Amino acid sequence: MKTNLYKCLLILSIVGLSSTAKAQCDSIASLCSKHIIAKFISDGQSYRSLLLNSEENAEFHTTFFGETTYRLAACSGKTDGNLIFNIYDQDRHLLFTNKNYANAPYWDFKVKSTLECTIEAQLDPNKNAGSGCAVILIGFKQK
């Protein structure tokens, strides 16, 4: 009987914590959206992933179209600068890392010609002791 009670409590707790983690992701996304200022149009997606430690990567492949300026915003936690993001081209050349710019929470990219690239994000091990919700947002404008 007692065991069942503890099991129920465990299940309820997991459900509750799941909601809490999601609410935190929502809050981080809300904070991050302030970096996509009005001159940029959102691509309509909210890229988010819970990273369990600083060794985990969230990644996605995207196409940057030519003659377009993109803004990427990358956030984790309530302050800026907790998330490292790297952009690679299709041949794994590193095109940009915000690590070289104090983990800047946003950066603009003027794209000359269309290219396929991979965006990777990870928690900065110097600023994150544990897990964290990683959020990336993309906005664009014509050149």
Added chain:
Amino acid sequence: MTMNTKNFKLNTKVIALGLASLLIYSCGDPKPADGQSTDDLPDTDTVKAVALNVGGELFSIPSPIQTALLIQKSGVAYDKAILNAGSKNSQYISDFSKSLNLGIYGADLGYVSMYNQTQDALGYLGAVKQLADKLGVSAAFDQNTMKRINDNISNKDSMLVLVGIAYRASDAYLKTNKRPEISSLILTGGWIESMHFSISAYKAKPTDEVKYRIAEQKQALGSLIKLISSHNLADAAGLVKDLEDLAKVYEGITTKYNFVEPTTDEAKKTTYINSTTEITINPEQIEQISSKILAIRDKIINVKS
């Protein structure tokens, strides 16, 4: 065996009590809503992954608004006839059909906004609202943003920004509330409609810009196929097969990528991506893509159940 069971019972008690304590503690925090203060957030989450996507691959699909921008810039005239009539929204019965057409109407709303067609924009805004209501996801379209769209319906620049925000908010809401398959289908509908815009524009006025935009969708299409397949939806089997057939045409399109070192202006927080890509697509491939997109779109917008 006995010892393991005992340990399990002890562990269950400890974990349950620990998690319950954390939950009770966290219940004291107000849940921040979009745009509200985030002062109460912890610096980093120590809450372990429970039901969220953990690490791994995410998927990115180009915005239909971006395609509409290109088309308008290329000098193609507004053509209402290419859009899916907003009045058809009552024909969409299944969640699968409603979700895809919600994506199509969102793209159409972006298109009419681009051309400053206020009256048509009101019609598509209504179609989006109705379909979202019927799908039971009206909360995904934040009321405040929808009101701002309504208030700015004649302001093209504001409209485009707000439509982008509305769809991003709905994407986030659907992912958070365990309806990611709806989000994926909305993205799919939007992508199909943006391809339809490009193909219609190319037929009306063949320009290299639009031709290359049609050709540059290989990665987006691959992402869409993975994204829809990841949900194992029975209704989506035919759609996935159609998209896979389309992907075979894209396999024949050749690209030559030339890496050039990027340059960065730190003061402007801007990096210039200088690499170039040469793409080769022939008229037959354009025609094949065109007919396949037309057929897929037709199945989506003219569905009877």
